[in-house]
Amino acid sequence: MNLLLKNTLATTLIPPAIEECDLRIDDGKIIDRARHLRPKRDEEVVDLQGRIVMPGFVCSHTHLYSALSRGMPPPKSAPRNFVEILQKVWWKLDGALDEEAIYYSALVGAIEAVKFGTTTLIDHHASPNFVTGSLDLIKHAMSQVGMRGILCYETTDRGGKLRRDLGLKENERFVMENASNAHFRGTIGAHAQFTLDDDSLLWLGELAAMYDCGVHIHVAEDEADVVNAQKKHKQDIVERLEKFGILRKKSLIVHGVHLSKKQLATIARSGAWMIHNPRSNMNNAVGHAPLQWYGEHAALGTDGFPADMFEESKFGYFRNAESESPVGFSRIPEMLNNGQRLASEFFGRTFGMLQKGSPADLVILGYYPPTPLTSRNLLGHFLFGMNSSMVEHVMVNGNRIVWDKHLVGIDEHELMQKAACAAKKLWSRMHGR
Ligand SMILES: [Zn+2]
Structure with missing residues (x-):
């Protein structure tokens, strides 16, 4: 099913670029990028309300x-x-x-x-x-x-x-x-x-x-x-x-x-x-x-x-x-x-872009800048303002991997408990006990 991301700040670091636009995603890639894209029938629409979207x-x-x-x-x-x-x-x-x-x-x-x-x-x-x-x-x-x-x-x-x-x-x-x-x-x-x-x-x-x-x-x-x-x-x-x-x-x-x-x-x-x-x-x-x-x-x-x-x-x-x-x-x-x-x-395909045809490997950031944000000062915001706790959603190949800061389809807490048990055994083996 198509996904339409409305009201994004499509952002790439190099060359620094920010543009208000909508992104349409299908078949693992961005298939359209423009302002005011009209939702199609049966298309899921997510209004990102000005959030930053960057390549993963x-x-x-x-x-x-x-x-x-x-x-x-x-x-x-x-x-x-x-x-x-x-x-x-x-x-x-x-x-x-x-x-x-x-x-x-x-x-x-x-x-x-x-x-x-x-x-x-x-x-x-x-x-x-x-x-x-x-x-x-x-x-x-x-x-x-x-x-x-x-x-x-x-x-x-x-x-x-x-x-x-x-x-x-x-x-x-x-x-x-x-x-x-x-x-x-x-x-x-x-x-x-x-x-x-x-x-x-x-x-x-x-x-x-x-x-x-x-x-x-x-x-x-x-x-x-x-x-x-x-x-x-x-x-x-x-x-x-x-x-x-x-x-x-x-x-x-x-x-x-x-x-x-x-x-x-x-x-x-x-x-x-x-x-x-x-x-x-x-x-x-x-x-x-x-x-x-x-x-x-x-x-x-x-x-x-x-x-x-x-x-x-x-x-x-x-x-x-x-x-x-x-x-x-x-x-x-x-x-x-x-x-x-x-x-x-x-x-053999181009990652790191948000153009038509780019893989839909995306990071969506809840960053609300306290100072003007433009393509000219984007790197300053990146190095001194943005951080990973602001990552809200992540997509890979058009699939939602993280949504609202939670892993999709994975019980993270349960897996971490199992990992901690495996770690305990690993540490014992390391020390020959
Ligand atoms: Zn190394």
């Missing part, structure tokens, strides 16, 4: 598997550096993930994401003791919520070659099976070059070339990754990735905190995307990402924090403002907007 946000890098880590007991001894954070926290957590924990992690993360107005998640998954079929569990949970996803498994050599092969196969299977799916696509996942031997990087690059789907990998999050390439492989980190075909269109190069201008230029030339995760960089105290050298292909992720892109944008803005070489005011909103360009590359 894309979180360009996250780890749904960490959703049940909130409030978990700390490690016996405090990590002293980034590698110890991985060893004592995240590799303990991912090693304890079983079928139930993977499913509830994904469900919790997806539910929170859509309530924040994020309609597409690009996920980077690890569960070394449950590899095969893990991406299907995540897909199933995200499908129940109704969102879109680009998924992969973090291939690594840290568990030996047999487990590495399971990771490679899981990526390949998921990419093949979802090559024409409207809601899901796959990419080739890799943890980071410092946990991957040459033969593994070669496999990853070959799979990405074979399926034209890019590699999703952490790069230079901490200086230890850069030093590892130099000491262990006698090679510049970016040259090592380039040599094995990791740098290519659709590849997601995550973090890049410790990359030089020259290295970032090499990545930009390849057509790959840089993904900036400001909250995570701050939390791990790994340094300031050199955004001034990032190219056109740069997007925003949350790296395991809840996929609240309003919040990530604010952190990104403030993090940048206090850096030695701050970039312009519009750069962080541009990076947020680029997530939709990135998703468009994978799905």
Whole structure:
């Protein structure tokens, strides 16, 4: 059935634009956009009374598997550096993930994401003791919520070659099976070059070339990754990735905190995307990402924090403002907007617009500005006024996912209670009890 959204403020961040108009939705997309559209017979009409309608946000890098880590007991001894954070926290957590924990992690993360107005998640998954079929569990949970996803498994050599092969196969299977799916696509996942031997990087690059789907990998999050390439492989980190075909269109190069201008230029030339995760960089105290050298292909992720892109944008803005070489005011909103360009590359259709034919992935915001709001000052309102608690309704592919701040067709309270039970068991396994 058609849906007519009356009296909207159709808003896009980049280029900043606001227009009073009505939007007609059918068959998963916007089929008409104009002022004073007349309702058709049998058409449902919702009067939005001047609420903002924006394209759904894309979180360009996250780890749904960490959703049940909130409030978990700390490690016996405090990590002293980034590698110890991985060893004592995240590799303990991912090693304890079983079928139930993977499913509830994904469900919790997806539910929170859509309530924040994020309609597409690009996920980077690890569960070394449950590899095969893990991406299907995540897909199933995200499908129940109704969102879109680009998924992969973090291939690594840290568990030996047999487990590495399971990771490679899981990526390949998921990419093949979802090559024409409207809601899901796959990419080739890799943890980071410092946990991957040459033969593994070669496999990853070959799979990405074979399926034209890019590699999703952490790069230079901490200086230890850069030093590892130099000491262990006698090679510049970016040259090592380039040599094995990791740098290519659709590849997601995550973090890049410790990359030089020259290295970032090499990545930009390849057509790959840089993904900036400001909250995570701050939390791990790994340094300031050199955004001034990032190219056109740069997007925003949350790296395991809840996929609240309003919040990530604010952190990104403030993090940048206090850096030695701050970039312009519009750069962080541009990076947020680029997530939709990135998703468009994978799905082969244009996200991030509110035009006739655009996918009806929409966020409807109850924002009542206390000062004049125009396209010229929209980004100021976005960074300093709007937040995710103002998200009232969310649609994906024309379906109502969140309405009046509640998930449609899902008992959120009951699911969260089940997730908390799964989290308790997960934490016990992590600590060997
Ligand atoms: Zn990450």
